[in-house]
Amino acid sequence: MKTLAKWSVDDYHRMIEAGILRDRRVELLAGEIVEMTPETPIHYSTAKRGVKYLEQLLIGKADVRFNGPVTLLNSEPEPDIAIVRLPESNYNNRHPAPEDIFWILEVAKTSLKKDLDIKAAIYATAEISEYWVLNLAAKHVIVFQSPHNGQYTTHKIIQKGMITPLAFPEIQVSIERLLS
Template sequence: MKTLAKWTVDDYHRMIAAGILNNRRVELLAGEIVEMAPETPIHYNTAKRNAKYLENLLAEKADVRFNGPITLQNSEPEPDIAIVRPLDSVYNNRHPELEDIFWLIEIAKTNQKKDLELKTTIYATALIQEYWVIDLSSKQMTIFHQPESGKYLIQQVIYQGGISPLAFPEIQISIEQLLN
């Protein structure tokens, strides 16, 4: 059996700085450099439209980041949407980290397994309090809460209605808006 070398976030940053990963769409997941699937038009447009929708709802409360990296202990994933503390000037020197993150959203069209398994484990292990997966194929959204021991204890699948994120219980987000 082969043992794979695991990369640290610092190793990954040095590879980026050295140009080793130029022109490669990759992300660091659980110490492994993983190729990112090409984005389909519907995936890109849904993520962009939802980021704009959430920016309007969360104006002045949060920074809604679109297709940008976040830094966790042994991963630097690039969620489709990250809702983080509005600390723009701090993000000139680093990506959002655990203490900055309100919740994360992935849009799934062709990579449901990666988003519902690998990234769920990474985000739960990092103690991301809330994680949503919008599944464009089945027109449903899976919401994960209560991370513990590398798993989310609460998983809910919804198709319609509204939801209030844990960080902003006063905000009502339309599921139909997110899925269309």
């Protein structure tokens, strides 16, 4: 049985700085450097429209990041959308850490299994209180909440209507707008 070498976030950053990972679309997931799934046009468009919509809803409340890394204990995933604390200048010299993150959204079509299994476990382990997966094939949003011992204890599938994020109870997010 082979044992794979696990990489730390610091190792990963040193590889990036040295140019070893140049021209490679990778992310660090649970200590492993993983090739990112190529984005389909609908994946990219949905994520970009979602960012614009959420920026309107959260103006002055949070920074809405698009395809940017977040630094966790042994991972540095690049979620499609991350809602993080202001001010944006906090991230001039570092990526958002768990204490900066309100919630994360992933857009899934070809990446659904990775988003539901690997990324959900990584985000739950990091105690990210809320994680949404926009399932493009099924046209619904899976909302994960209440992380405990590396897994989310609640999840619900929502096909239409509004979602109220835990961090912003005064905000209503339209499922139809996210999936359009």
